[in-house]
Every structure is written in C-alpha cells, then in structure tokens.
Amino acid sequence: MQKEDVPQDPSALGQFTKEVCYATDASGKYVTELSTGWEVKASALDAAWKDIEERVASARQKVIDGKASPILFFMEKRIMDMPTLSAYTGFWKWRIQRHLTPKGFARLSERKLGKYAEAFGVSVDQLKSMTLHED
Amino acid sequence: MKTEFDHLQAAHCETGVTTGLMHHIGLDKMTEPLAFGIGAGLFYIYIPYIKISNGPAIAFRVMPGLIFKRACKALGIPVVRKKFRTKEESRVALDSRLAQGQPVGCQVGVYYLTYFPKEYRFHFNAHNIVVFGKEGDNYLVSDPVMEYVTSLSDYELERVRWAKGALAPKGQIYYPMPSSEPVTDEHIARAIRKGIRSNAWVMLNIPGHIAGVSGIKYTGKKIKKWKDQLGLHTAGLYLAQLVRMQEEIGTGGGGFRYMYAAFLQQAMAYTPHGTLPEASALFTQAGDLWRNAAVQAAGIYKGRLQTQGDFNQMGDYLMEIAAVERKAFTALSKIKWTS
Numbered sequence: 001m002q003k004e005d006v007p008q009d010p011s012a013l014g015q016f017t018k019e020v021c022y023a024t025d026a027s028g029k030y031v032t033e034l035s036t037g038w039e040v041k042a043s044a045l046d047a048a049w050k051d052i053e054e055r056v057a058s059a060r061q062k063v064i065d066g067k068a069s070p071i072l073f074f075m076e077k078r079i080m081d082m083p084t085l086s087a088y089t090g091f092w093k094w095r096i097q098r099h100l101t102p103k104g105f106a107r108l109s110e111r112k113l114g115k116y117a118e119a120f121g122v123s124v125d126q127l128k129s130m131t132l133h134e135d
Numbered sequence: 136m137k138t139e140f141d142h143l144q145a146a147h148c149e150t151g152v153t154t155g156l157m158h159h160i161g162l163d164k165m166t167e168p169l170a171f172g173i174g175a176g177l178f179y180i181y182i183p184y185i186k187i188s189n190g191p192a193i194a195f196r197v198m199p200g201l202i203f204k205r206a207c208k209a210l211g212i213p214v215v216r217k218k219f220r221t222k223e224e225s226r227v228a229l230d231s232r233l234a235q236g237q238p239v240g241c242q243v244g245v246y247y248l249t250y251f252p253k254e255y256r257f258h259f260n261a262h263n264i265v266v267f268g269k270e271g272d273n274y275l276v277s278d279p280v281m282e283y284v285t286s287l288s289d290y291e292l293e294r295v296r297w298a299k300g301a302l303a304p305k306g307q308i309y310y311p312m313p314s315s316e317p318v319t320d321e322h323i324a325r326a327i328r329k330g331i332r333s334n335a336w337v338m339l340n341i342p343g344h345i346a347g348v349s350g351i352k353y354t355g356k357k358i359k360k361w362k363d364q365l366g367l368h369t370a371g372l373y374l375a376q377l378v379r380m381q382e383e384i385g386t387g388g389g390g391f392r393y394m395y396a397a398f399l400q401q402a403m404a405y406t407p408h409g410t411l412p413e414a415s416a417l418f419t420q421a422g423d424l425w426r427n428a429a430v431q432a433a434g435i436y437k438g439r440l441q442t443q444g445d446f447n448q449m450g451d452y453l454m455e456i457a458a459v460e461r462k463a464f465t466a467l468s469k470i471k472w473t474s
Binding site: 017024029 | 246250258280303394400419430433437
C-alpha cells in the first residue's frame with residue numbers, strides 16, 4: 001500500500017485517536033502514516049454491533065415471554081459469553097445454565113444475585129427488573 | 136512520581152510497548168517493525184469449532200506476550216515478568232516499580248478501558264500499555280495505539296489489570312532490564328536472522344492444517360462453504376469478524392504483512408541479503424491482497440454481494456494470499472547467511 005492510499009475515512013476510531021499504518025513512499029521505502037479509519041473496518045464494527053443489538057432485543061423478548069431469565073439479557077448487553085460470565089461471577093457454567101431459566105433465577109439467593117449484579121455492573125433491583133441506565 | 140518515558144505511538148500494542156520499553160533501557164535503534172520481526176510475530180490460526188463472540192476464532196498474531204519475550208531473548212535482554220494472586224499485591228508491585236523510576240508494561244482487558252470509545256470495548260484481555268507514573272490517584276498511561284499519553288484512576292487501572300475471562304491478565308506486569316553488555320549492531324543482526332528463521336519455520340511447518348500458511352488456505356476453503364452451512368446472515372457476520380480480527384487495532388492481518396515488509400527492509404541495514412527486498416515486496420503484495428479480501432468481505436456483510444460466486448471469490452483471495460506468503464517464507468527459509 002502506498003502512503004497516499006492509506007484510507008482516511010470517518011470512523012468511531014477518529015473520536016479518540018488516529019492509527020499508525022505502515023505504507024510505502026514514492027521510492028518504495030516503508031514509512032508510517034496516520035489514518036483516521038477505513039470504511040471497510042468501520043462497517044465490520046457496525047455489523048458486529050448491529051448483531052449485538054439484535055441479540056439484546058431478542059433476549060429481552062425471551063425474558064418477557066418467560067422463556068429466559070434476565071441474566072440472558074445482561075449477558076448479551078454486556079457482550080459476555082459463558083466463559084467470561086463464569087470467570088466474573090465464579091459460578092460454574094452448568095450452574096449459570098440453570099440460572100438462565102426463569103425457574104432457576106427465581107431460586108437464586110440474594111448473595112448470588114449480588115454476584116451477577118456486580119458482574120454486570122448493575123444493582124440487584126435493576127438485574128431483576130431488567131432495567132439499565134446507560135453509563 | 137513520574138518516570139522518564141517517551142510515549143511512542145505504534146500500529147500494534149505489544150510491539151509498541153516492547154519498542155518503547157527498549158528505548159527506555161537505551162536501545163534507541165529499536166523500531167516497531169524490528170521488534171515485530173525479531174519477535175517472530177507474524178502468525179495465522181483459525182480454530183474451527185471454537186467460537187469467540189459468536190464468530191470464528193481467528194488470530195493473526197502469536198500468543199500475547201510472546202513477541203516481547205522472544206525479542207528480548209534474541210537480543211540478550213533480561214526480562215522481568217510477574218503475575219499476581221491478589222489485587223493488593225499487584226498494586227504494591229506496580230507502585231514500587233514506579234517509585235524506582237521503572238516504567239512498567241501491563242497486560243489489560245479493553246472492556247473497561249475508559250479512554251477507548253464504547254464501540255471498541257469488547258472482552259479482549261490481551262491489550263498492552265505502559266504505566267509510567269502516578270500523580271495523586273491517577274496513573275499515567277502510555278497506550279501505543281493512542282496518539283497522546285492518557286491516564287487511568289486507581290480503580291480504573293485495577294479493573295483492567297484484573298479483567299477476567301480468556302487470557303485474563305491477572306495483574307501481570309513486565310519490563311526489560313538493561314543487559315550486562317550493550318546491544319551491538321551485530322547482536323541485532325543475529326537476532327534478525329534468528330527471527331526470520333523461526334517465523335518462516337512456524338508459518339511453513341507448524342503441524343496440522345489450521346495454522347500457518349496452510350491455515351490461511353484452509354480458511355479460504357471453509358469460507359466457500361459458509362453460505363450453505365451458515366446462511367447468508369451468519370456467514371456475513373463471520374466475515375465481519377474476520378475483518379475485525381484482521382484489521383482492528385491490536386490485531387491487524389493486512390497491517391501485520393506491511394509491518395513485516397517494513398521489517399525486512401530495515402533488516403537490510405543490519406544483515407543485507409538479496410532475498411530480503413524480494414520477500415519484502417511479496418509481503419507488501421500479501422498485505423494488499425488481505426485488504427482486497429476485506430473489501431470483498433465488506434461487500435458480503437453489507438449485503439451488496441450475495442451469491443455463492445462472491446463467497447468463492449472471497450475464498451480464492453485467501454488461497455492466493457496463502458500462495459504468496461508460502462513463496463515469501465520459502466525464499467526466506469532458504470537464505471544462507473554468509474556472516
């Protein structure tokens with residue numbers, strides 16, 4: 001890639017930094033050039049976030065329909081997969097699996113609810129009621 | 136307290152931290168491409184059946200920490216690396232290093248990294264920063280992907296140093312110590328040759344078909360089947376993930392090829408050989424092809440390209456890349472250094 005071809009597209013990256021790219025100058029020598037972003041990358045990130053939003057919406061519906069517990073909603077909201085949630089709460093995966101059902105969730109002690117709430121960065125009340133104030 | 140540390144913006148976090156910390160111990164000749172090449176950082180792996188954020192597990196780099204470790208070892212620079220059991224221990228260890236004037240490399244998770252915009256904050260735990268001072272409750276942070284230095288509060292730094300999940304940093308700190316004898320150009324030349332040999336060996340000969348050059352080819356083959364196996368929507372998301380792993384800060388597939396090409400150019404100054412410029416040109420070509428592949432992938436996940444033919448084309452790009460990189464590494468592996 002030549003220095004002039006380093007993309008300078010608007011992107012979320014541009015809000016906080018420019019990134020260093022290695023590219024060649026007229027003589028073919030490698031130099032660094034700053035880039036504000038690349039549309040191709042920005043759209044990949046958009047696609048990922050759109051998918052996350054769809055997952056969150058679908059999880060919310062499942063909870064409302066009584067097919068899942070609020071833990072599913074917050075997992076999707078916090079982009080946590082099972083190993084990550086397991087690491088943050090200290091619960092084994094099969095136990096989380098159980099807590100993901102409305103029945104399993106209803107049986108959770110305050111202490112365990114507290115652990116989930118802490119992992120998701122919400123209060124226990126917010127966890128139960130599936131409300132979230134964006135930070 | 137504040138240590139003497141010159142912030143260095145870099146294309147990649149680990150090579151940036153490595154280069155910055157090496158400058159600190161007086162090795163001013165170190166550049167990011169040299170650190171990357173000496174650390175034999177170019178890699179590729181696609182692990183099927185494992186999913187990361189609901190997409191394919193693909194990496195363009197070696198395990199976190201390995202570039203730093205290898206680069207220091209090849210140059211005869213002693214390394215300090217510590218993991219901790221408790222947050223308290225990790226805080227005390229960091230503070231005491233800073234009090235001694237030692238800037239410290241830290242592995243951190245990006246999910247709670249407050250100075251990153253929300254869009255970039257995933258549960259990725261192998262980001263690297265340099266902490267170089269503390270003013271009141273704030274730690275001074277040199278993050279190689281940022282243009283300028285930044286800071287994190289006590290609590291914020293602790294949270295990212297103790298991020299959990301895959302590759303959890305466990306408060307990990309690391310830094311190089313000044314070596315007993317100065318690093319000469321001959322040392323660097325030797326380290327470069329070693330780095331090239333080991334990187335070529337890994338990319339060509341790593342066993343199995345999911346890693347190295349054959350891993351790229353394997354991914355190409357797989358992609359051709361994604362449309363039928365996964366459906367257009369999921370296949371598109373998989374490709375978006377491939378592009379993110381490839382081009383996003385801290386990973387960089389296309390970018391890494393350019394960096395490796397730059398490394399081979401810079402290597403000429405230390406250990407000249409006719410094959411180096413040729414191989415460098417091939418890596419430039421590979422980098423361009425990775426970018427073309429990303430454009431093709433974008434066409435698919437944005438819904439502009441939807442046919443099996445488009446997926447075949449995408450797969451073919453990766454096959455072509457595999458062929459170019461095989462050629463380049465084969466040429467490098469056959470170099471007989473005269474000195």
